[in-house]
Amino acid sequence: MRAWADWVKKKNQSLGFVPTMGALHAGHASLIYRAKKENDKVVVSIFVNPAQFGPHEDFSRYPRPFEEDRKLCASLGVDALYHPSSEDIYPQGYRTYVNVEGLSDLWCGRFRPGHFRGVATVVLKLLQTTFADRAYLGEKDYQQLMIIRRMARDLNLPQRIIGCPTLREKDGLALSSRNQYLSPIERAQAAILYRSLNTAAKKIKSGETVSRALSSARRNILSVPQSKIDYIALVDGESLEELKTPRPGARIISAVWIGKTRLIDNIKLV
Amino acid sequence: MRAWADWVKKKNQSLGFVPTMGALHAGHASLIYRAKKENDKVVVSIFVNPAQFGPHEDFSRYPRPFEEDRKLCASLGVDALYHPSSEDIYPQGYRTYVNVEGLSDLWCGRFRPGHFRGVATVVLKLLQTTFADRAYLGEKDYQQLMIIRRMARDLNLPQRIIGCPTLREKDGLALSSRNQYLSPIERAQAAILYRSLNTAAKKIKSGETVSRALSSARRNILSVPQSKIDYIALVDGESLEELKTPRPGARIISAVWIGKTRLIDNIKLV
Numbered sequence: 030m031r032a033w034a035d036w037v038k039k040k041n042q043s044l045g046f047v048p049t050m051g052a053l054h055a056g057h058a059s060l061i062y063r064a065k066k067e068n069d070k071v072v073v074s075i076f077v078n079p080a081q082f083g084p085h086e087d088f089s090r091y092p093r094p095f096e097e098d099r100k101l102c103a104s105l106g107v108d109a110l111y112h113p114s115s116e117d118i119y120p121q122g123y124r125t126y127v128n129v130e131g132l133s134d135l136w137c138g139r140f141r142p143g144h145f146r147g148v149a150t151v152v153l154k155l156l157q158t159t160f161a162d163r164a165y166l167g168e169k170d171y172q173q174l175m176i177i178r179r180m181a182r183d184l185n186l187p188q189r190i191i192g193c194p195t196l197r198e199k200d201g202l203a204l205s206s207r208n209q210y211l212s213p214i215e216r217a218q219a220a221i222l223y224r225s226l227n228t229a230a231k232k233i234k235s236g237e238t239v240s241r242a243l244s245s246a247r248r249n250i251l252s253v254p255q256s257k258i259d260y261i262a263l264v265d266g267e268s269l270e271e272l273k274t275p276r277p278g279a280r281i282i283s284a285v286w287i288g289k290t291r292l293i294d295n296i297k298l299v
Numbered sequence: 300m301r302a303w304a305d306w307v308k309k310k311n312q313s314l315g316f317v318p319t320m321g322a323l324h325a326g327h328a329s330l331i332y333r334a335k336k337e338n339d340k341v342v343v344s345i346f347v348n349p350a351q352f353g354p355h356e357d358f359s360r361y362p363r364p365f366e367e368d369r370k371l372c373a374s375l376g377v378d379a380l381y382h383p384s385s386e387d388i389y390p391q392g393y394r395t396y397v398n399v400e401g402l403s404d405l406w407c408g409r410f411r412p413g414h415f416r417g418v419a420t421v422v423l424k425l426l427q428t429t430f431a432d433r434a435y436l437g438e439k440d441y442q443q444l445m446i447i448r449r450m451a452r453d454l455n456l457p458q459r460i461i462g463c464p465t466l467r468e469k470d471g472l473a474l475s476s477r478n479q480y481l482s483p484i485e486r487a488q489a490a491i492l493y494r495s496l497n498t499a500a501k502k503i504k505s506g507e508t509v510s511r512a513l514s515s516a517r518r519n520i521l522s523v524p525q526s527k528i529d530y531i532a533l534v535d536g537e538s539l540e541e542l543k544t545p546r547p548g549a550r551i552i553s554a555v556w557i558g559k560t561r562l563i564d565n566i567k568l569v
Contacts, residue, residue: 031457122538123453125397125449125453126400128396128398129394129395130396132394154454154455157456160457179392179395183395183424184427185301185427186427187427187430
């Protein structure tokens, strides 16, 4: 990977980087498409990062359709695919972890301890390995995007971190590799998440209090059998601190279980 | 700093980097000298890093003779001096810290909680800012050297981390900016540290048990009034795990108080 990246640098070409865990969908494709437009060369990484999964999470069953991913990347004109093993990334004796303190303990961090430490560490390492000029991340994982951005700024990383809009199914469900865990019935029910966020955002915009708008979103979501809410909250778009009243750049962020599948989504107040 | 480093890179010149907290002495000069020999350009940083001092440590009284340091660097042919403020390195909202887990909790880490997290973070950040090819660190801070090396390897940093031998006064005392805290009497007594390490190393080499050799070193050191031992131990030269019997690459490492001054030193078993 480093040799190829050096070769790109030597030619004075710009390099765009799309870090993924594979199981690529149209959301990833949109990141790749943007990276292609803005850089001479594009590298995509596919690495299901053990450090960002908790002991009882879905690491082992996370989908790994490598051959399909490879074909999709080829069809999109990706120049290099970086597909390291766990031992490549975390060789024996590995001990170094990065943590964006505070930001990593909020929201998803409360329900997935250590998750963002794993995310920040692997992204830092991938950035050091690919030497890309720009990295492209989806806004669906909004807290992740803010953490990576903060890390890049804090550590003076040379890369620009570029957030790209969430792609959605027709019924509004955010594209996610985990959507394939949903049964057909759950898949239909899952649309409630975006619908509820959207309705809450509109209510807040038209003057309803944040707490009333979110309470009603909660009730909607919980009307789905087997659903559970980890959190739904209005937050500052950068610090992710909870807000009782709207402000410019504020977002509603959420994590919700439909049966055994955990879904996240977020929406900007406009 | 970044602009100058970019300019060096554009010329395809190699860059050596010597990170310091200033109060430069001949030990630093030897690092600079070696960096000059092995690189086209050399940058020295002077930054008393608040993140590596505990709340009751000597951050505020740490010596800061900037003008003398600047002159020494100029006389040694240093090409650039990087002298950031605390706000440059840790601007408001700064949250990102690197930790070499395990290694950072041993030895000095037990007595200075958070110290190595501060060291690893600032060195990573300085390396990202200077984009140097090689970084030069003294072996006197042996645990620090091992932690930075582990970090560089773990994160795929492009820099080579080069450890350089400790420089000593005629009586064996390792050169350190903190030696100037010592009163004349303490300064004379401080030589006991290296002498004791040296004797212990010789005894172990000639077959005495590690525990006996170290006990007698402890007794020697404690014969100095107002002295205190944080630790003295034989350790593996890379993992820093404690050893009961010698092995190739093993080191005796130690931290000792002479009055109100904390001194560290180490010696390789040969």
